Amino acid sequence: MGASGAYELVRANGRADDQLRPVTLTRDVMKNADGSCLVEFGDTRVLCAATVEEGVPAWRKGQHAGWVTAEYAMLPAATNTRGRREYRGRKGRSMEIERLVGRSLRAVCDLGRLGEYTVTCDCDVIQADGGTRTASVTGAWVALHDALRSYMEAGRISRLPLTGQVAAISMGLVGGRLLLDLDYPEDSHAQVDMNLVATGDGGIVELQGTGERSTMDRDQLNGLLDLGQAGIARLVELQRKVTNFGA
Template sequence: MVDSFKRSYGRTSDQMRPVTLTRDVMKNAQGSCMAEFGDTRVLCSATIEQSVPKWRMNSRAGWVTAEYAMLPASTNRRTAREYKGRKGRSMEIERLIGRSLRTVVDMRALGEITVTVDCDVIQADGGTRTASITGAWVALHDALMAWVEKGNIARLPLTDQVAAVSMGKVDSKLLLDLDYSEDSCAQVDMNLVGTSKGGIIELQGTGEQTPFNRDELTGLLDMGQAGITQLLELQNKVTNFRN
């Protein structure tokens, strides 16, 4: 049983865990951010290469991609390291991160470069993909700002912000930002990726144990968009981004 007044951090059903976005945590990355959603911690780093994939060559447009991994001790049981060709869940998540970021980048203004954002889960307690997307945007922003400051491109090619949050139904209650104890027994599991202009990039929703109805979907979306707003404000606070 999950009581909305006995959630982690004493939260109510529509409250997020404490969220921290810490910039410049890696020396060698052009942009980096440690995203902390409660006990979930994801290290996000963005690096720039002056080349593009072969299929993108001579397009006068750049590319943004992502990689995601969970470190072996990020969960209560050791997670085996993942290698190319043996990815499953991680591949699905990194594709989500990549397309979420690409949605808010002007690829032509980027020029023929590739930005790779690596999201490594140091500690997992639910919501690793949403923390990854939220922190990845900060790392991407800082990498592109560094590229502008070097005079390599004329302006910041970001068109908007992007952040993500989880929602779900647990013990018949609608909850925002699920931790692992809630996510592992959720009747409905959802993830929302959104922008500061109110746009939805992706909505992932599954009835894990029971179907959900239209009213519940509306309630979960309202919760999720309120959470997205909080995350966007925090991104703004640490980057001073204005679009």
């Protein structure tokens, strides 16, 4: 904090305002998952694992279509003070994030082409430094891709049911500046906090935005969206590079 009490913003590692943290997508990190990815956004690390199972939820039966869902949890030592272990239905935030991940993945999946299979993408945060939900969406798509490709190559489904890619990124107004991909110190001081989920062709799946400490005007909103869409384009390119999707 400065002498005036204002937050003095110095981005870690000298990042530019429109620069992502170093992002790494490491595939095949779990032996027993049908598809897996360790996603790293700077110091945020999320382990994503996709499992395919025969059958669909009861309300889905008879529709000749599959289902894609997600579960999300933060491990106790993921933050600087130990959190209590999460159990199903225990934390509202986790439920909100896993629903976001599920919606995001279904936006780029042809469920009719999938057939009567259920794919569950587990996203477990092993280290948190801001942007765990955006990292989860981005890494879960890689895990989902690999799981579905393995089933296609095994002849269990005839075609890859993915219609495209999806990724997510955070943006915010911090110290009067528009920033891309907030780490925890930036997020905790944000005047406006936003998350963008978008497809590889630029379609917006979801936009979450909150005035934490102030409002924003239309020009600032447009600026944040421009930042976010540019960030999504870089993440989609990285996904494509590691999976060879669309080649």
